Amino acid sequence: MRLRQWSRDLAMGVGFAFTGRGGWVRAVLMAVGVGLGVALLLLTTALPSALTARDERERARTDFTFSETTPPKTDATLLVANVGTTFRDKDIRGRELEPEGAKAPLPPGVAEFPAAGEMVVSPALKELLTSADGALLRERLPDRIVGTIAEPGLIGSHELAFYRGGEELASRLDGGRVARIERFGEEIPGTSEPWDPVLLLLVLVVFVVLLMPVGVFVAAAVRFGGEGRDRRLAALRLVGSDRHMTRRVAAGEALAGSVLGLVFGTGFFLIGREIAGSAEVFEVSVFPSYLNPSPVLAALVALAVPLAAVLVTLFALRGVVIEPLGVVRTAKQRRRRLWWRLLLPLAGLAMLAPMIGQGSDGGDFNQYLVVGGVMLLLIGVTALLPWIVEAVVARLGAGSVSWQLAVRRLQLSSGTAARTVNGIAVAVAGAIALQMLFAGVEDDFTVESDQDVSRIQMQMSVPEGMPLTEAAEEFRRTEGVRRVYAYSEGYLGERRSDPELSTMVTVGDCASLREVAKLPSCRDGDVFAVSGAEYDTDTDTMAKPGRTVYFDPTYEGSPKGAETAWTLPAVKQAKASLDMTGGERGGLLVTPKALPAAALSSLTGEVYLRLDESVPDVRDLVRNTAKAVDPLSEPMVWVSSERSDRYESIRTGLLVGATCVLALIGASLLVSQLEQLRERRKLLSALVAFGTRRRTLSLSVLWQTAIPIVLGLTLASVVGLTLGAVLLKMTATPVNVDWVSVLAMTGIGAGVVLLVTLLSLPPLLRLMRPEGLRTE
Template structure:
């Protein structure tokens, strides 16, 4: 018992001693005069930038969730087959969505049918006819000169703004306008009657293993450079710190104590960095409310980090700072008379550095060939494998830099100064480039993966963009001929192909057979079928079209047969069921590839004189427009004409291909994240470069005092940056290509190297370093003065 009682105080005293050493390090960080404060602030800024981005990343899932909830809460158009009856709590809503240049404008026309009609989220009261409530971003646009064309078709008086609860982002363009007479135009997907807002049956999107893999890799690739930069930031001022630790050895501290003191200094810088990071995050959070990146915007309130993830960041960053510092000091001998760095250091070993990327490949190897058919990829193996491969870049780069600069030969004075500096401190140079190398390696791999699977998520629309570039869709009952004349009078419209389109069935209800009917002049009809001759008053039946596969057009188009326009179907609303008799003398026509859809147009073709008035209510107008793209804002001029024809009319801009929304969303998220990471890379590199120059202040001043030209010193600094970055980018390209190849094989996609993407990613990384280097030249010139030799 006596031994135990003596043992406990000894252990407790050791623990108190270790804590005192850490505390002493913290005190050194803040009480070391200007020198200590400068290093602490530089470390805090570097760590803070990384922490801010980590907090932003932890807030992204919540932001996406809130955007989804807001979108679901204001859902109204649900493509309902059954129309609910009019009541005192119903509202008729019309979808008026449109585009303005490169932006989407969300629009709704509202007609309340009773005092209890539901209000949309973010709206306090219904706008009257001729009035509208708009989002703050749309109001700003309409009041600016750049929104003049949009103001022409949104001419209603603005009586209020939509609140945050009714918008998915601060830069969203949206409006609600008052309307009347909408009930007569109720059409599923376009004009509907509702008694509440919100999606009553939110469907779960079916998971796609490849898309989930993309999301996982995107997050890992974006976060890895952040972690690398935080690890580099806590080592700012390492050489000066080691000299201070040597002074501590002189007054009696042992090597373990000095390491704990160093860890305390790093801990202080990391904790201060957490405070800086929280401040940067709050500033960035507010700035996010006025920013839009790749058409994505959020409100500041959306960016709330998950408490658990924020706590993880708060614990992990100081712990990582201590571990990195202890790891960095493992090969440094701190003695009372100095730090042993001048001697020839032991050459870096390659074998253990290769273990990391090889282990990463080993973790990914079991999933090669999985594709989409074998379920989701193992998220732990994917995350671990990608992390190890990217960490392998940081492990291999110091060896590559050391081995290369050791073999560099003679050259000019600037070259020799740069090479000698790199030979003495290749590790410091590699640390500066590590973040860029990791970012570029991950970006190249993702670029390969996106390019490889792009075809799986991109499909042809069938729209012939050589014959038309826009389509106007007119509501039922709007005469097509006057509308076509208005389009022809619109500046920039080269040709107009106008049609009224509908459907003819063999019976009034639940027809077993039927086909389309298209009404237009002879010039327009020749765009959809091959006609031997055509005059106004003719009727044609197209035989052999893909659209009518399985239909006997000879029987369906027999003269005297009665067909029905807009037939009704069981379970659907009552339709018009207008009878029409196939006329005598109907002509045959041959199919031709359609303007839209990519298949032959079939059915019946009718010229205007042969169209009975009774059929007009069953037809919808479509105008296909060929544009002169050299006319400025030609698309906006067409949209203004469309709104003038009928407020419920809409336009569609044609494209040869379309891409899956989720794939586009992931790609957009990658671009947004990459922009943030590149901004962090640039800022952190600049801080690191300034710290390196500050440590070499006396050396630069001494060289200038001895007559070295400033131009020579500036070139030497450029060479010191250029050599490691070239080596880092080459290594990043190799690792990125390897990772991209493995990811493509995992998705069972043929391996194809997108060299344009590889070179562009590499070029972006090099451009960031070049900009940072140029920004560091003014401080460099100020440091190269003989006054820098002054000391106390």
């Protein structure tokens, strides 16, 4: 009997949700708000499958395994050269293919091998090459496009990749730049490195911080139309229903709106999935087929959202007295209690406190305590903000008419105002904490380079058989190259095979040699000995005039070297100094005339370039020259520091997620603002009918938004700084506050609210008409 009564009351609530034009508008607004949150939740549940799909695609096309053994040539082997490049900071994956037989394996996504002078490209690269922006890149990739790489051969819809035909790659087979393979998709040997505890902490905090605003918005969306709902419930009390029945009817309304929100959310997700296939965020792109939510997680969302809607509605009704003659909400409300609101953040701090000081060496952080502690601190924002708004607006008074209208409205419904900005406050608090944590641990995952980027900006290895002077001259003629330092490098031994003494030899002109050592007077034909340099112990012994030494001696177990003999001429002494690589270069420094011609084949050439950074696309101009010098080459760009790949991927994931959450924040705030304006349309029309200026009403709406957002952002800053400090203490990192970043986070939050307010002005102006007083 009781179950039947419950079912009847819930069904009545569902009917009320879709009764009349007003009911449909309320239901649709609630469904849109809930649907936006559901769409982002579904996107989150799809992330694991998207990452797995990208990894599987990458493994399926693996060609360089860096194995110590090279398979023999057969009709089923393929020569592959890594010819990837970079264009304006965008990485381009490139391979040169030369099949050695009819059964050579095709790479995924490629129907047939391109011939020499031909290439197949990804759709994104084809679009770039055919655009006006791709003119410089076309000089580097002049091959004729004969096809496109299909989806199975790409990890993302915007990936830049190509395969081109190759010739005579066997002569450059080294297992590194050029390899022979029997199939694609071989696993790279070795086990993955264990995750650093601090990086795992970052991942946990990122997920909590990104998902908490979503939950807050869903909870706020199910309370849309609360005042109209309470009036309907009062009418039910008038015809004889009791309090329990009215609550069940209210739960039915919320249940109907949340289920409709699930439908809207599924539609938003499907639309967003298609849009994701054509979008690229922070150089990350996916295919729509990647975004398949986990069935278990999707089912959890489908159950959790309606349940949360019902619980939030019942929780909201706990302080509302619904009587047959109306709702006791317009009378003076009982002041909100503070004590239990403070318990939430204090409990969060208590959960995080045991892990303070662990750092990277203290073992794993307890993931349950981390998630629980961060959640309680952020939920504390949503609990404290209504109390703060109520306490502050109760003390506000005199001012302009627009100010008084806004303050009085906030005094009557401070809870509604707080709910509007709760989500943005939670997002800003989490963003500040994450910004502090990322900035604090950044140095731990950043390795400073020894490369002196003030002297050299790019470096290239010259291929064997090409004269170094010829390559250097090509770069000197390149626009934007200010200086070229060219060196031939190798090793000398005191005997032909298995020498006990060895030293480095560097060949270059006087200007180049002065960059790596302190020389006395220098002219072509001189030889210098630099002793006492780091890791150099044999130069003093070997650098004796008249002594015979050997270029490229042979060592046991290694291929036979050149073993070119050289009788040392007179040797001048030079002093070691830090070269452009950050180390001391010892050994013999030789000018070109002093070097025996037979020794050139045993040396490798390196070209170091100083660039004029004011020249547009100077690095791409250098890369074009490098491709002309050696089609298989790719010059190296020097950097002052390098970050951990995992740290960078987490940071990129945060930026992508934050962009999605920010879009949700803006859309949800706009829906919430429109819902509040719709609830007040009769009041606004009455004020206009009595002669209130539209400018005054518009300013009052702006004040109603500005006051809560200022209070919310202030609270968010305090909570964010507290959470950030605790997280830094957990990682044993000194607490430093980057106030510029804090102001930037709060400014972004305020900017989103200001933008939403401006977008809501046109509907506001349409509502401010006397005709709005008409009713049926």
